[in-house]
Amino acid sequence: MNKHWMLAAALALATGTVAAENLRIIDETTEFVVTKANGQQVTITRTMTPCAKNKGWIQVMEPEPGVTVVGEIEILNALNDRDALVIDMRSQEEYLAKTIPGSMGIPYTEVATRLDELGCEKSADAWKCATPKKVYAFCNGPVCPQSPMAIHAMVREGFPADHIYYYRGGMLDWDALGFTTAPGDF
Structure with missing residues (x-):
């Protein structure tokens, strides 16, 4: 391993700036792009949080008609x-x-x-x-x-x-x- 990479990784861990893993939102999709009224786009992502239970994906409200x-x-x-x-x-x-x-x-x-x-x-x-x-x-x-x-x-x-x-x-x-x-x- 490169010494500079190891130093950068250690610094990122120490400062809490490690890039978070983007988790699935819908099926395999990890990003959802929203266009605001002013035309600007915002990308919504999802990352693991302390209260999350797993890395699954968002489930629909009604998994089967009639449920x-x-x-x-x-x-x-x-x-x-x-x-x-x-x-x-x-x-x-x-x-x-x-x-x-x-x-x-x-x-x-x-x-x-x-x-x-x-x-x-x-x-x-x-x-x-x-x-x-x-x-x-x-x-x-x-x-x-x-x-x-x-x-x-x-x-x-x-x-x-x-x-x-x-x-x-x-x-x-x-x-x-x-x-x-x-x-x-x-």
Whole structure:
């Protein structure tokens, strides 16, 4: 390594002027150009912050037609609703470390094969969801693709979209608002 490069890198670290990594905004896009009323252009970027949960990308508000987007009040009420399940769709490790108290952990990679736990029955080659539970799905927050991917898979397999409630804020918003968390359990 060049001595001058090493000195410049050390100085940048010491002064906090290290170039931040631009994260994805929409799909693979890392920049969004806005033209202001005066004709000037501004480039909007996204970088990792201390409160961010991951380097995902911004998720749409409605991952599937018919899915209802909810906030914290709806999650709190769902936790006491016997016909509802609040499902943490993050990885098992994340769920076991910290989750919304009273939630159930089903990793996003498994939910489409576990619809029986959500009120559906498996026939020879398809799921029948005559009496599905109300499912409140969440993951790490607005930049986490885990629960939207799970929701797509659930609907593809026959789970009715109108029984899915997407808590887009997820653990990011839950933590930011100071709500109680607990280790997940089986």
